[in-house]
Every structure is written in C-alpha cells, then in structure tokens.
Amino acid sequence: MSEVIKLKKGLNIKLAGKAELITETALISDTYALKPTDFPGLAPKLCVKADQDVKAGDPLFYDKYNPNVVFTSPVGGKVVSINRGERRKILEVVVKGDENAEAAKFMEADPKALTKGEIKEQILKSGLWPFIKRRPYGIIANPEEVPKNIYISTFDTAPLAPDYSYILKDEKNTFQVGINALSKLTDGKVILGVDANGNSSTFEGLENVVVNKFSGPHPVGNVGIQIHHINPINKGDVVWTINLQDVLFIGRLFDMGVLNVTKTIALVGSEVEKPRYFKTKLGTNVSVLLEGNIKTENNTRVISGNVLTGTKISDDNFLGFYDSSITVIPEGDEYEFMGWATLGLNKFSATKTFISSLFQKKEYVMNANLHGGERAFVLSGQYEKLLPMDVLPVHLLKSILVNDIDKMEQLGIYEVIEEDLALCEYACTSKIHVQETLRKGINSMIKELG
Numbered sequence: 001m002s003e004v005i006k007l008k009k010g011l012n013i014k015l016a017g018k019a020e021l022i023t024e025t026a027l028i029s030d031t032y033a034l035k036p037t038d039f040p041g042l043a044p045k046l047c048v049k050a051d052q053d054v055k056a057g058d059p060l061f062y063d064k065y066n067p068n069v070v071f072t073s074p075v076g077g078k079v080v081s082i083n084r085g086e087r088r089k090i091l092e093v094v095v096k097g098d099e100n101a102e103a104a105k106f107m108e109a110d111p112k113a114l115t116k117g118e119i120k121e122q123i124l125k126s127g128l129w130p131f132i133k134r135r136p137y138g139i140i141a142n143p144e145e146v147p148k149n150i151y152i153s154t155f156d157t158a159p160l161a162p163d164y165s166y167i168l169k170d171e172k173n174t175f176q177v178g179i180n181a182l183s184k185l186t187d188g189k190v191i192l193g194v195d196a197n198g199n200s201s202t203f204e205g206l207e208n209v210v211v212n213k214f215s216g217p218h219p220v221g222n223v224g225i226q227i228h229h230i231n232p233i234n235k236g237d238v239v240w241t242i243n244l245q246d247v248l249f250i251g252r253l254f255d256m257g258v259l260n261v262t263k264t265i266a267l268v269g270s271e272v273e274k275p276r277y278f279k280t281k282l283g284t285n286v287s288v289l290l291e292g293n294i295k296t297e298n299n300t301r302v303i304s305g306n307v308l309t310g311t312k313i314s315d316d317n318f319l320g321f322y323d324s325s326i327t328v329i330p331e332g333d334e335y336e337f338m339g340w341a342t343l344g345l346n347k348f349s350a351t352k353t354f355i356s357s358l359f360q361k362k363e364y365v366m367n368a369n370l371h372g373g374e375r376a377f378v379l380s381g382q383y384e385k386l387l388p389m390d391v392l393p394v395h396l397l398k399s400i401l402v403n404d405i406d407k408m409e410q411l412g413i414y415e416v417i418e419e420d421l422a423l424c425e426y427a428c429t430s431k432i433h434v435q436e437t438l439r440k441g442i443n444s445m446i447k448e449l450g
Helices: 116-126 164-168 172-183 223-230 244-256 393-401 405-410 418-427 434-449
Strands: 004-006 023-025 031-034 044-046 059-063 066-072 077-084 090-097 133-135 150-153 190-195 210-215 239-241 262-268 276-281 300-304 311-313 325-330
Touching: 004 223, 044 090, 059 090, 066 116, 116 244, 150 223, 150 244, 164 244, 172 190, 172 244, 190 223, 210 223, 223 239, 223 418, 244 262, 393 405, 393 434, 405 434, 418 434
Parallel strands: 004 210, 023 276, 150 190, 150 239, 190 210, 262 325
Antiparallel strands: 031 090, 044 059, 059 066, 077 090, 133 239, 262 276, 300 311, 300 325
C-alpha cells in the first residue's frame, strides 16, 4: 500500500440519523423504475411499450447517440407505464415485478479467461455499462474509448453515507471478480481509494488493483478528489470511475450469468425511526423502505442519495440509479423567529458563526431551509477552504456564467463534477446554485469540444 495522502481542506457535516450496522431485507416492491433523468446528456430511445412483458436484463431503452449502451430492466415482469414530462420527455419507465418471471441469460465465465471484447460485450448487453462513468464530465463512458486508469473510491464521506466496508464484508470474492473484469478494459490500472482511518483490511489481498490510502474531511471520499491527488486529469485524458456496489453487479454477472442488481441501501436521517441498512433492488419504489419507519410529527423531505448531491423525491417515487442511500430530514418550511440572528445553540455552522461551535456537539438535526435567496456572487475565500484541489472554484463558476470555454479549461473544469463542489454550494453565503451552474458549463464543453 502507498503512504497516506492527508487532506486538510473540507468539512464534515454532523447530521443526526446515521444507520446502525444492521441489515434487513426490505419488503418486495410492487414496482421498479429506471429514470433517464439520472443520466446527464442522455437521449433515450424506447425499446418497449406499455403492457409488454420483460425479463430481468431485457432492454428498456438505449442511448440514441450510442445504441450499444442499453438500460435493462432490474426485474422480470410487465412494463406498466412510461411516464413523460414536458415535450414528451421520458421521465420513468416503470416495471411491475413478477417473482415468477424469467431472467435473461448471459455468459457465465471467469473474466480472466475472456478477452477484452468479450467482457465489454457482456457488460453492454446486460445493461451494466451505464454504471461506468467517464472523466472529464461525469457522463456514461464511451465503450470505444480506452481509459488511462479506472478509479474506485471504497468509502464515502458525505453526510450519513453508507459504510461500504460493512456492505462488502460478505462479497469480497464477488468484488474481486468485478475487478478482474474491469482490469481488462484499461491499458492502465484499476486504482482503489481507501479510508486510512477505516476498516481497510476489507480491501487487503485484492488482485489487479493499486491501493491508495486517504485521510481527511469530506470530500476526501469523492473519487474526483482522489484522482486529483493521484494523477490529475489534463486535456485529452480519459479515465473511468465506478461505484463500489456497482462492481459487485459486474462480478455477479460473470459468476451467475444473470443480471442481479440487489444492493444494500442505507435509510438514514433524523426523521427515520430506526436508521439502518436494507437489501433491495435497483430502482425500487422507496415506499417499501419508508412505510412505518418515518416520524410523523414533522413535514419531511425524502432525498434519493445524500443531502448534498441527492434528488428530492416523493415518498412513492423510485431509488436513483447511482444512489446507495435514502435520506429523510425535516423540510424546514415553518417560520423561524429571528432566523439567522439567533445565538444558534443547536445549529451547525460551516463558518463557526453560531455559539454551538464552542461545544463540539456530535450530531445536529438540520432541515432543507435555504435561509434566504440568491445574492451577489463575490470573492470571499469561502469555497477554497472546502475544496482540496488546486482549482479556483469561484473563478471557474464565473467563467461558466459568461460561457468562456478557454477560461473553463484553464481553471480546471476537466477535473470536477457536481459532487466535488457540492460542499461549496452548501456553505455558500451567496446561495449560488453551484452544482447546476457547473453542469451547464460541462454541457457547454461537451457541445463545443466533445
């Protein structure tokens, strides 16, 4: 193992409602869905229609600009609805599960004995390719490209994030099979980022990987931060990333010859009665996780993902494609007397504004209230304290606002995606929509340069 890479910039947000290390099997959901809106830049084309029977692993839709990239049903059953939004934009393809439905058959084989082309074809046909993301831009990887390296962060430092060492403890062999498959797709290395202060023994003894240890506050667990400190992305470089649980899907595909997208979800937040882990399937209806487990005295916000980068959903909507947690916090839409002018005895502050910063309280109940609207976007040095990268985030965002492509390149847009600047948005006194602005800049880069 390498020496520990220690980062000092960042912030750990101490939210109440962390999951106990207890795993239950969730009730079987009646419906499951894939949401094309989970994939930036995707132009979906349907493969199915309402009332059509599908197997687990059958295509539901594909990418118009790259037809080899298909999105397959997580369960067998029947397509019950295709929900659309404005201008007939596809929002969801909903499948009603059937326990007796068959699963599509794929090749069952040891990736070590397969060629690069055979592995790629298997992952593409099964619908697991969209789990592999490309940097720059944080979009689905192009199968025709060869990445410089493939990066996997084995820990998440976002508020109330799941413990991946706990999730992986019984599936280390499956993880190794997934690693073996991924290692055939790059001319470089598969590189793991491991928590130096966590249970790194889970990741010892793995083959075909290079391990780097990290320590520090959030966002040290973000794969983009780790890439920056291992081998920064320059113009023309292409690397791939994939989440840890998604590697398990690939491992099961080669071990079993079927699509098995069972994943462990952390149900967390101050408004959850018993925060803990649940085994369920990709795209599940979250109502089966929430029912009977939410405190009813407050108006709540349900988030697919974490509080910094997740998506607000209704309590009968579906788990996001890349999400490994469901977070429930107070909405915060009630009137607060005196607001920011209070002493803040029970409030968390990123800038130690409140008196509570003197007491080192372990956990805080925080809501979704923005406490004000957008204001003048000025240089304050605030972002730089939270971003452990050699990037000037305020200047980068301002170059995006004026659509200056050259400046975006010079200021590091190739190295960041939304999650890397999410902490800046949380702490921003100007209430700037940092993540939305960054994605607009990335879309401009893709349009301009490809």
